Amino acid sequence: MAKYIVKRILFGIATAFIVATLTFFIMNLVPGGPFLSEKAVTPAAQEALEAKYGLDKPLFQQYLTYMGDLVHGDLGDSLKKRGFTVNRIIETKFPVSAKLGGIAMLVAFFLGVPLGCIAAYKRSKLVDNIIIVFSTAGIAIPSFLSSTLLMYIFSTKLGLLPSLGLSEPKSYIMPVIALALYPTCYIARLMRSSMLDVIGQDYMRTARAKGVSTFLMIFKHALRNAILPVVTYMGPLLASLMTGSFIIEKIFTIPGLGHEFVGAITSRDYPLIMGTTIFLATFIIIMNVVVDILYAFIDPRIKLK
Amino acid sequence: MMEEKKKNILSMQLNVDDFVPASPDEKESLVVMRESVNFWQDGFRRLRRNKIAMTALVVVIIMLILAFIVPLFYPYGYEQQIKGAERLAPMQYSETELEAIANGESVFPHILGTDQNGRDYCIRVLVGARVSMTVGIVASALILLIGATIGAIAGFFGGMVDMIIMRIVDILYTVPDVLIIILLAQALQYPLQSLAQVPGFSWITAMGPNMMSMFVVFALLYWVGMARIVRGQIMVLKQNEYVTAAKALGATNGRVIKKHLITNCIGTLIVTTTLQIPSSIFTESFLSFLGIGVQAPMPSLGSLASAALNGLQTYPEKLFAPAVMIFIIILSFNLLGDGLRDAFDPKMK
Numbered sequence: 077m078a079k080y081i082v083k084r085i086l087f088g089i090a091t092a093f094i095v096a097t098l099t100f101f102i103m104n105l106v107p108g109g110p111f112l113s114e115k116a117v118t119p120a121a122q123e124a125l126e127a128k129y130g131l132d133k134p135l136f137q138q139y140l141t142y143m144g145d146l147v148h149g150d151l152g153d154s155l156k157k158r159g160f161t162v163n164r165i166i167e168t169k170f171p172v173s174a175k176l177g178g179i180a181m182l183v184a185f186f187l188g189v190p191l192g193c194i195a196a197y198k199r200s201k202l203v204d205n206i207i208i209v210f211s212t213a214g215i216a217i218p219s220f221l222s223s224t225l226l227m228y229i230f231s232t233k234l235g236l237l238p239s240l241g242l243s244e245p246k247s248y249i250m251p252v253i254a255l256a257l258y259p260t261c262y263i264a265r266l267m268r269s270s271m272l273d274v275i276g277q278d279y280m281r282t283a284r285a286k287g288v289s290t291f292l293m294i295f296k297h298a299l300r301n302a303i304l305p306v307v308t309y310m311g312p313l314l315a316s317l318m319t320g321s322f323i324i325e326k327i328f329t330i331p332g333l334g335h336e337f338v339g340a341i342t343s344r345d346y347p348l349i350m351g352t353t354i355f356l357a358t359f360i361i362i363m364n365v366v367v368d369i370l371y372a373f374i375d376p377r378i379k380l381k
Numbered sequence: 382m383m384e385e386k387k388k389n390i391l392s393m394q395l396n397v398d399d400f401v402p403a404s405p406d407e408k409e410s411l412v413v414m415r416e417s418v419n420f421w422q423d424g425f426r427r428l429r430r431n432k433i434a435m436t437a438l439v440v441v442i443i444m445l446i447l448a449f450i451v452p453l454f455y456p457y458g459y460e461q462q463i464k465g466a467e468r469l470a471p472m473q474y475s476e477t478e479l480e481a482i483a484n485g486e487s488v489f490p491h492i493l494g495t496d497q498n499g500r501d502y503c504i505r506v507l508v509g510a511r512v513s514m515t516v517g518i519v520a521s522a523l524i525l526l527i528g529a530t531i532g533a534i535a536g537f538f539g540g541m542v543d544m545i546i547m548r549i550v551d552i553l554y555t556v557p558d559v560l561i562i563i564l565l566a567q568a569l570q571y572p573l574q575s576l577a578q579v580p581g582f583s584w585i586t587a588m589g590p591n592m593m594s595m596f597v598v599f600a601l602l603y604w605v606g607m608a609r610i611v612r613g614q615i616m617v618l619k620q621n622e623y624v625t626a627a628k629a630l631g632a633t634n635g636r637v638i639k640k641h642l643i644t645n646c647i648g649t650l651i652v653t654t655t656l657q658i659p660s661s662i663f664t665e666s667f668l669s670f671l672g673i674g675v676q677a678p679m680p681s682l683g684s685l686a687s688a689a690l691n692g693l694q695t696y697p698e699k700l701f702a703p704a705v706m707i708f709i710i711i712l713s714f715n716l717l718g719d720g721l722r723d724a725f726d727p728k729m730k
Contacts, residue, residue: 091555105568216712220670221704353560
């Protein structure tokens with residue numbers, strides 16, 4: 077077990093390193109420098125700026141310097157937002173995205189799992205059909221459509237909810253719904269099919285024969301076995317919620333990390349691009365490791381190796 | 382005669398009766414009652430019985446006709462700017478057009494109105510659907526090609542080759558794809574644009590460098606899922622006797638993979654590719670919505686929706702048209718994929 081965890085962590089670090097390297101070189105492929113778009117920058121001033129941030133050095137040397145700083149946890153300074161370090165930007169922006177993504181994930185999990193269970197238990201009944209129709213439709217709606225439609229109905233037409241920012245608790249409602257719609261439907265479908273598999277097992281019949289109530293049967297005996305595919309999905313889900321929120325943040329003008337990332341790419345703010353990518357990638361990698369380890373706790377039959 | 386003679390049990394003499402030609406009655410009993418069904422017939426029979434999947438198939442075909450054939454006959458072009466016809470409501474005519482109608486000319490109505498540049502919105506939505514579906518289908522075909530090849534190699538050869546490939550797959554799996562896609566899509570545009578200047582590569586311009594870079598990005602990142610599935614299948618299939626037989630007859634590895642192994646997991650390949658199409662369309666519209674997908678003036682459903690967002694208050698129908706289109710396309714491909722899975726790949730769930 078301990079050996080496995082160590083192995084997974086080492087592999088995670090290697091992955092993060094590869095992501096950092098890839099990002100660094102891909103980013104430098106993008107033509108145009110960070111200072112080109114600025115007005116009234118003389119060639120001399122531009123050279124001075126490039127020298128200040130070390131952009132005049134050969135690419136490989138820049139890479140070594142950056143990696144050296146990275147190991148010490150220093151992500152450099154933002155080239156566009158003068159006076160802000162990338163660490164500082166991430167520190168202030170990430171909690172916004174994380175809170176939104178976290179709430180959406182909880183909603184998706186605690187709504188999707190019961191819905192899937194109910195659908196499986198009421199198989200081929202009306203409730204099941206309703207859940208199937210809605211979840212199938214739900215996974216065909218991209219988040220940018222659900223969010224714009226929500227905005228149109230609840231802000232523009234009805235004027236019930238604020239359309240911008242996250243100033244009050246009420247303003248979380250629409251972004252969270254838009255973000256959680258797809259995973260909720262996906263989890264419900266996943267849960268339903270794996271629950272149907274489990275319900276057919278012999279031990280379920282045994283449980284019923286010894287008089288276990290239906291509720292206990294579904295939520296104690298079956299759920300624990302059927303939930304494994306959902307747990308596997310949680311790692312990638314988190315990744316997609318963290319990155320999928322780019323669009324939500326753009327539409328609802330939420331000052332999160334995704335907003336910052338897209339902006340950094342268009343303005344060629346190299347350190348900020350690197351910093352956000354590496355940070356998010358590491359975060360996602362850690363979450364994947366956690367999910368893998370969690371897996372073994374939920375299902376003791378799985379031997380980690 | 383012969384039958385009177387008592388047969389010696391040790392005699393090698395054969396019983397002549399055993400060699401009498403079969404009577405018509407006996408022949409009858411050997412006739413196969415039902416025609417043998419091959420893999421495809423069996424699968425299609427199951428698919429035909431699935432009403433939802435058949436409906437989805439019909440919808441997919443209608444969508445393909447709308448996106449690829451109707452624009453050829455449509456009286457307006459997607460880039461054509463009609464003067465004086467800016468921001469028309471659905472079915473509304475501009476003043477010049479009304480005059481023309483008054484003079485007895487027939488003017489094709491703007492079914493969905495026009496945009497702020499006087500371009501017919503209906504044709505833009507149709508061409509947008511064409512762009513989105515092209516990206517979805519071509520990207521899925523690329524993923525199929527790359528994923529199946531790499532997966533087959535990893536599964537067939539095993540050992541060190543498999544180890545290396547699977548480590549790469551693991552890494553690509555953990556990489557946050559959207560981040561890398563956005564970066565790559567940006568990074569590739571410019572080299573492709575300069576490549577388009579080179580004689581012989583001018584077709585890139587026709588297609589749009591953005592679209593090309595999107596294909597490359599999809600091909601580079603999304604083959605991993607396909608490779609994993611194919612690898613798993615090949616590892617099971619290669620244990621079969623017919624593989625040993627083919628090898629004993631001197632078939633090369635390449636032939637065994639192509640002729641015997643890939644053909645045997647064709648069901649999985651079809652299903653995975655069909656389900657890959659909607660997810661590619663999803664990603665394409667996502668990128669176009671962020672403004673880093675397909676290049677203007679070429680519309681895509683994502684960029685149309687994104688553009689409509691600004692005028693949401695006054696022209697909500699400009700958002701609804703591409704929205705409904707994306708929804709129908711993704712939904713019908715999803716349902717068709719599910720149906721194909723039940724028909725051709727009953728084990729995979």
